[in-house]
Amino acid sequence: MLVTEQQRLKDDIGRWVQRYGAQRSALIPVLQEIQAKYSQVSEYAMQEAADHLGIHPVEVYSVVTFYAFLAEAYQGKFVIRLCRTISCDMAGKTRVARQLENDLGITFGQTTKDGKFTLEWANCIGMCDQGPALLVNDHVFTSVTSEKVHDILELCRKSFGPLAVHDNRHEEARQ
Amino acid sequence: MNANRKGLVTFSTIDPDAALRAAVAKTRTEMIAEVTASKLKGRGGAGFPTGVKWNLAAAAKGDAKYVICNADEGEPGTFKDRVILSEVPDLVFAGMTIGGIAIGSAKGIVYLRGEYAYLRAQLEEALARRRAAGLLGPQILSKSVGFDIEIRMGSGAYVCGEETALIESLEGQRGEPRNRPPFPVDTGLGGQPTIVNNVETFACVAAIFAKGAAWFASIGTEKSTGPKLFSVSGDCANPGVYEFPMGITVAELLREVGGEDAKAVQIGGASGRCVPASEFARTISYEDISTGGSVMVFGPQRDMLAVAKNFMEFFVEESCGQCTPCREGNAKLLEGIEMLEEGRCSARYLDELLTLGEVMQNASKCGLGQSSPNAFLSIVSHFQDELMGRTHGPAR
Numbered sequence: 001m002l003v004t005e006q007q008r009l010k011d012d013i014g015r016w017v018q019r020y021g022a023q024r025s026a027l028i029p030v031l032q033e034i035q036a037k038y039s040q041v042s043e044y045a046m047q048e049a050a051d052h053l054g055i056h057p058v059e060v061y062s063v064v065t066f067y068a069f070l071a072e073a074y075q076g077k078f079v080i081r082l083c084r085t086i087s088c089d090m091a092g093k094t095r096v097a098r099q100l101e102n103d104l105g106i107t108f109g110q111t112t113k114d115g116k117f118t119l120e121w122a123n124c125i126g127m128c129d130q131g132p133a134l135l136v137n138d139h140v141f142t143s144v145t146s147e148k149v150h151d152i153l154e155l156c157r158k159s160f161g162p163l164a165v166h167d168n169r170h171e172e173a174r175q
Numbered sequence: 176m177n178a179n180r181k182g183l184v185t186f187s188t189i190d191p192d193a194a195l196r197a198a199v200a201k202t203r204t205e206m207i208a209e210v211t212a213s214k215l216k217g218r219g220g221a222g223f224p225t226g227v228k229w230n231l232a233a234a235a236k237g238d239a240k241y242v243i244c245n246a247d248e249g250e251p252g253t254f255k256d257r258v259i260l261s262e263v264p265d266l267v268f269a270g271m272t273i274g275g276i277a278i279g280s281a282k283g284i285v286y287l288r289g290e291y292a293y294l295r296a297q298l299e300e301a302l303a304r305r306r307a308a309g310l311l312g313p314q315i316l317s318k319s320v321g322f323d324i325e326i327r328m329g330s331g332a333y334v335c336g337e338e339t340a341l342i343e344s345l346e347g348q349r350g351e352p353r354n355r356p357p358f359p360v361d362t363g364l365g366g367q368p369t370i371v372n373n374v375e376t377f378a379c380v381a382a383i384f385a386k387g388a389a390w391f392a393s394i395g396t397e398k399s400t401g402p403k404l405f406s407v408s409g410d411c412a413n414p415g416v417y418e419f420p421m422g423i424t425v426a427e428l429l430r431e432v433g434g435e436d437a438k439a440v441q442i443g444g445a446s447g448r449c450v451p452a453s454e455f456a457r458t459i460s461y462e463d464i465s466t467g468g469s470v471m472v473f474g475p476q477r478d479m480l481a482v483a484k485n486f487m488e489f490f491v492e493e494s495c496g497q498c499t500p501c502r503e504g505n506a507k508l509l510e511g512i513e514m515l516e517e518g519r520c521s522a523r524y525l526d527e528l529l530t531l532g533e534v535m536q537n538a539s540k541c542g543l544g545q546s547s548p549n550a551f552l553s554i555v556s557h558f559q560d561e562l563m564g565r566t567h568g569p570a571r
Contacts, residue, residue, distance in 0.1 A: 031330075063347065069331035086251060086409075086485040090409060123333060125290045139293060140293055
């Protein structure tokens with residue numbers, strides 16, 4: 001990692017710790033911010049967060065590895081999570097999954113080489129009446145068909161499209 | 176969010192502000208008495224009497240007290256809380272505020288699951304509106320009581336729907352359930368008295384204060400009062416969220432949603448039970464089939480072993496790994512299901528698996544492991560014929 005990048009991460013973590021408070025209960029919100037901005041919680045970030053909160057980095061590591069939405073390894077700009085629970089399964093998630101793999105050239109659990117897409121399974125995302133359903137970052141798509149997969153991916157590929165940014169309206173409102 | 180709703184009692188006619196006004200006109204003791212009189216039980220699925228919980232938290236001593244709204248709706252097949260939060264968030268916030276005043280707490284937290292991040296902005300807007308209207312903040316409705324609500328996000332862990340795991344998560348820990356007792360009502364968030372209630376429970380509280388405990392208790396059955404929201408999915412004509420009085424039979428519910436030809440219904444999600452057609456006359460209530468509201472309909476063509484396998488894969492992934500019966504047991508049951516699928520499971524080994532399931536129900540530390548074998552056990556007991564001696568590998 002470049003020194004300037006390290007510095008940027010360090011500054012960001014310092015700012016987030018200040019916002020959420022330098023206490024253990026701030027750990028997960030801080031890690032969520034790191035994940036959203038940097039698409040991963042690297043070892044360096046874990047060490048930095050640990051130092052700020054006065055805990056051992058292993059404590060941070062144990063939390064990062066516990067939660068499905070926090071990742072040690074780099075995740076793509078667009079994390080696609082397809083629901084695999086029974087209602088979406090019965091609605092035809094298998095074909096959607098196959099088409100996602102075909103169009104992206106990766107299997108579930110992998111990230112595309114250009115760093116744009118990560119494909120993951122999700123457990124029930126609460127769209128059971130409108131399956132198959134998937135999440136692209138924070139956005140939800142319902143009644144997805146194998147045909148619609150292409151459109152969703154194209155929407156992502158338009159780099160300044162509506163899905164490219166994290167929804168941070170609530171943060172702006174707070175500041 | 177195109178919910179398919181019929182017979183809505185909770186949603187359509189309740190004014191959340193009127194509920195809050197009616198609540199602050201009472202003393203704290205009277206408020207809790209009102210909840211107790213309504214005989215409201217927890218809508219998350221466990222069915223603990225809300226009035227009893229609040230009374231314990233109100234009586235507990237602590238430097239601070241907390242009100243937590245459990246919006247970590249992760250049970251497969253459940254989406255009613257998503258609909259409540261997107262359509263009537265004020266009902267939930269009013270219910271939380273009433274809870275805060277009743278137990279003497281100044282701080283509420285909504286623990287929203289990470290998968291519902293897209294709801295956050297509109298919830299923050301609703302909170303800001305309530306602050307501006309004096310319904311939240313240091314002086315609620317110009318009285319000397321204060322209460323405010325913060326939203327915290329989950330990070331994709333089903334087990335955090337368990338109340339003590341949820342509290343661990345809020346404290347910045349892995350979401351591993353604690354031993355109970357002590358219960359959160361005396362030793363909760365930060366070791367302080369805390370009430371953790373489901374989204375729908377808080378919405379019901381607002382309804383109770385707007386329309387009276389007697390009105391609420393007049394709906395449903397003697398032991399299961401009030402209306403209940405059901406999240407209906409699977410093989411039926413009109414999936415969606417429905418509101419029915421407690422005590423509705425499975426058959427009546429199926430008629431309403433257009434799923435009369437079902438061969439089985441999974442009630443209560445992955446941790447619930449599979450009800451075969453022969454038992455459709457049973458009622459959905461705390462005294463018969465208890466549920467947080469998940470109803471998954473399986474049509475005549477469905478392979479029940481595939482259903483059991485899907486649920487078991489879910490639990491293998493979502494077990495927090497802390498206690499042995501759950502961590503090892505779920506993996507072992509999944510292995511057994513795969514043997515059944517391949518047609519190489521002896522009747523004796525199946526018996527062993529059933530015994531293992533019972534051990535897990537008895538010996539697991541939290542509700543996840545205690546209920547994870549339910550689906551498998553009930554599918555085996557009702558559809559054994561369909562499961563044994565398969566010759567073609569996985570049926571599709």
